[in-house]
Amino acid sequence: MIRLILGLGNPGREYENTRHNTGRDAAVFFSAKGGPASGWARSEFEYDKKSNALIATIKTGKKSITVALPETFMNKSGSAAAKLFRAKKENEDLVVIHDDLDIALGRFKISYGKNSGGHKGVESVMRALKTKKFVRIRIGVSPKHKPDSKDVIKFIVGKFKPAEADMVKKTFKKIAEALECMATDSLDKAMSEFNK
Numbered sequence: 001m002i003r004l005i006l007g008l009g010n011p012g013r014e015y016e017n018t019r020h021n022t023g024r025d026a027a028v029f030f031s032a033k034g035g036p037a038s039g040w041a042r043s044e045f046e047y048d049k050k051s052n053a054l055i056a057t058i059k060t061g062k063k064s065i066t067v068a069l070p071e072t073f074m075n076k077s078g079s080a081a082a083k084l085f086r087a088k089k090e091n092e093d094l095v096v097i098h099d100d101l102d103i104a105l106g107r108f109k110i111s112y113g114k115n116s117g118g119h120k121g122v123e124s125v126m127r128a129l130k131t132k133k134f135v136r137i138r139i140g141v142s143p144k145h146k147p148d149s150k151d152v153i154k155f156i157v158g159k160f161k162p163a164e165a166d167m168v169k170k171t172f173k174k175i176a177e178a179l180e181c182m183a184t185d186s187l188d189k190a191m192s193e194f195n196k
Helices: 019-033 078-084 120-129 149-156 162-184 187-194
Strands: 004-007 040-042 046-048 053-060 063-070 094-104 108-112 135-142
Touching: 004 019, 004 078, 019 063, 019 094, 019 135, 019 149, 019 162, 053 078, 063 078, 078 120, 094 108, 094 120, 094 149, 094 162, 108 162, 108 187, 135 162, 162 187
Parallel strands: 004 063, 004 094, 094 135
Antiparallel strands: 040 053, 046 053, 053 063, 108 135
């Protein structure tokens, strides 16, 4: 059962709908539209001073899922994680969603206990929780041709083209289904069904 979903990105209007905010946007999509059409009660996002994050809650029967959007920049995401989640040896109930330059646009990958792959937000969460044993949903943001290393920063904080944005929205729907599967069934089932 999922207890916390952390959507990584940068706060502020200028970063909305950018590649680097794909994890944050996917978490917002799930909070609004994920799960069964009826039976799951949802709250609006509200600012939580203690964690410096926007927090929404989804009630799934007797259990509840916290969806958090850190209000820090990406490389400080761990500070919110540490305030909202107490790490254990195994943390299948924590899901961190983020962009991934090594995965093609329109695809995503669920993983558990993997290294950060150089993603600064994920590194921050790993440092803060002192573990890499948690679930990650890595969302592809790369077109057919990846940008040169000198253009990467400009590329990831750039916005999607309209056709790309449509692909991303379809991906968010699939991610919402995967999260519902994790919440109602298991991580293993979600990974076997959605990691294709």
